[in-house]
Amino acid sequence: MNVVRLDPKQLLAHAGELADLLVDTVDGGASVGFLAPMDRALAESWWKERAAGPYAVWVAVEDGRVMGTVSLAYPDKPNSRHRAELVKLMVHRTARGRGLGRRLLDTAERAAAAEGITLLHLDTETDSPAEHLYRSAGWTRVGVIPDYAADPAGVLRGTTLYYKRPTR
């Protein structure tokens, strides 16, 4: 398995595969900003819009197929150049539990540190499997906001906020 960063042109070229991954993730019940059933055309256009930035995307590729992804979203505010939000960490359901998620997370953290980012933050559905990963990777739990977002089935769920100071 290789983890590679996509430049904007490569992101546009891989938007279809990333859309398939987003559809699998949302239809599998994970809360990543969308409702089920996930419309594939919407998923593909959402990824294409990310190519305009400021956004960095990595993909985990196995046997030529995109099986996982993670992104960093950079704020456009002049007072926030030191931080980024870790978003859209997703592993295809058929590839979970084999370390891809941890490897993607580690890759994004190291890249952030290498480019001078000193603070990462994220939010994730409270009590989701991802929480175990973030805690074991050294992220600090800030707290819970109740009823923050609807899960793919439309039910309001809490979100847990985390931050981490990335190191190379």
Ligand SMILES: CC(C)(COP(=O)(O)OP(=O)(O)OC[C@H]1O[C@@H](n2cnc3c(N)ncnc32)[C@H](O)[C@@H]1OP(=O)(O)O)[C@@H](O)C(=O)NCCC(=O)NCCS
């Ligand atoms: C969260 C996610 C990315 C993890 O990917 P993965 O490749 O399965 O994760 P890994 O195999 O690297 O496992 C990482 C850790 O999480 C644990 N884990 C994975 N799935 C789990 C589950 N369903 N329940 C509890 N722990 C789980 C693993 O045991 C491992 O911990 P360990 O090393 O202490 O054993 C994946 O489940 C996913 O895509 N979920 C849907 C999208 C999502 O919720 N993303 C987060 C949005 S903020």
